Amino acid sequence: MTAYLIKNVSVVGAAPTDLLIRDGVVAEAGAGLTAPDATVLDGTGLVALPGLVDLHTHLREPGREDAETVESGSRAAALGGYTAVCAMANTSPVADTAGVVEQVWRLGREAGLVDVQPIGAVTVGLAGERLAELGAMADSAARVRIFSDDGHCVADPKLMRRALEYVKAFDGVIAQHAEEPRLTEGAQMHEGEVSTRLGLTGWPAVAEEAIIARDVLLAEHVGSRLHICHVSTAGSVEVLRHAKARGVKVTAEVTPHHLLLTDEKAETYDPVYKVNPPLRTAADIAALRAALAEGVIDIVATDHAPHAVEDKECEWAYARPGMLGLETALSIALDVLGPQWDLIAERMSRAPARIAGLEGHGLDPAPGVPANLTLVDPAAHRTIEPAELASRSRNTPYARMTLPGRIVATFLRGEPTVLDGKAVK
């Protein structure tokens, strides 16, 4: 195993130092390190972060390998600075059995670019009718701890209560896609002035807020852990703030796109901006940014959702919702939060690793810690070209935008997955 000596790197924003990576761990940290056998990387001007952890990734395999595979998604993740991603269950077949989650887990190991942690479905076939075999998935080789019907809301309150209760046996967490289905029938975009003007059926903020309000009360009632996927409205932030003040065990994520893009993007009718939950208003963005800084929202998660060209190059109403996110998330966070490295490390690595229960991830580079880390050049800017992305799909909403920050290198247990901004394999 090659050793790496990273010279003059700022660990999470601290004064520059050297890091020696050997045998899968950070062997030494400190100024003036030498290691004759090590490959030396000049870290001048770079920031070392604990490898990013994405709690919300769609890898599309099995079923839509034309849009993404575990391998291509893993490569996109590594290039984005990630060392672990949680793969959502809405594949085909659905990841609702031990067999499917083990398959995804094994494909992740074979790709070897990030740790792929499968998420299991809450209900059989995501149909919202009866519980999937949550315990079997928890006991499988994939050791599933997060369960989600993402893409669909667990709308039945009794089923949601039972799921929250049941996963306590193995310290599981239910990640809810908060969308009251009756209030969003046929919904195409945020319900507001723009939807009125465009004649597109609205997705009202209350459809998200009502489910979050219900579920924090359910989680409080049964004393379970609840995670809220892709929070998108100012009202949801207020519900979460209230719940956290009461001591409810709830965590929440926000996506990069909900921190940056507004519903006015729909005015082009280009479905690259169609996403679920939809892009909201500038006021929502301001509330989400404040909540992320404050900790009412715990993490940034990408909701990386690759789609084949034909599913986006069509009429808005017929397009599938979702956007790419893995290769641009850190840049958006840097753009939104500024160089607050400790905050970025907390929201994009430490906290998601804690929520997911991923051992060896979310730990700042220090002697003895598994060498899961990424090196960022904060001074660099890059213009996003869809064709240059590692994802199999091209549905980035940031095409031709110039964003700050560039991932220079990523290490997974001491092995580089990205060097010089390029995937190693």
Next chain:
Amino acid sequence: MIRHLLSGADLDADTATQILDTAAEMATVAGREVKKLPALRGRTVVNLFYEDSTRTRISFEAAAKRLSADVINFSAKGSSVTKGESLKDTALTLQAMGADAVVVRHPASGAPHRLANWVDGSVVNAGDGTHEHPTQALLDAYTMRSRLGRLAGLHVAIVGDVLHSRVARSNVLLLSTLGAKVTLVGPPTLIPVNISAALAPGTDVSYDLDAVLPDVDVVMMLRVQRERMGDSYFPSAREYARRYGLDGPRMRRLPAHAIVMHPGPMNRGMEITPEVADSPRSTIVEQVANGVSVRMAVLYLLLGGNNR
């Protein structure tokens, strides 16, 4: 001149007035023995209809033919569309066939905007989903101007299912551009609360038809789909008709000069009674005739007929 006509918002007052003035000239052709002008000879106009709409399609077809254009009717029924061809591939096909203008009717809002990215010719929105129907607004404005002599300062009530109405959206935009005042009337379930901010500041909303009628120059009744009942927008057709339908007694609350419009097709007995539809105040048949003149003007001006 603009290249596409996708929305009422594409038209400033000068352009809209130019279209209405040109339409008035075109209307004189309809009175001649030979109802044809050579203006678009050798040009190809495609009517691309993804929804059944005999009324709008034949209006555009008649308009194009009176200008001597070659007309190709491409309807979703019995075409490659039913075989699952994408809008983009259809667009590229039309492009390869040399379409100078594509008139598109589509159930998805924004489809004409997408199409405009993929063809070189002009795109005319002939109704997209619940978004807009700009030539309907133009023919409505033309009808109002013909009957009442002006548009600026008119007070127009648009009554019914504004939420799902492409006619209402285009009319609000165009009428406000041309200086008319619009009041939208209907049950609160069918009028978006933010419609004034979304479309045209100064647009009023009322839930009380009887209160509005004495003060308007034009009342435009929108078609109400009976299916909306099943979705709880209103309790029953009977209750809808009682509160928002235009019947004889209500019509008599209008000022003497006021006109009654309807874009068709009508639900007689629902939003409008036969007594009103067939009264001298009704412009419903005129609207159809004016539709051809206005669409002639739109095609003529979009295809650069004024430059020849």
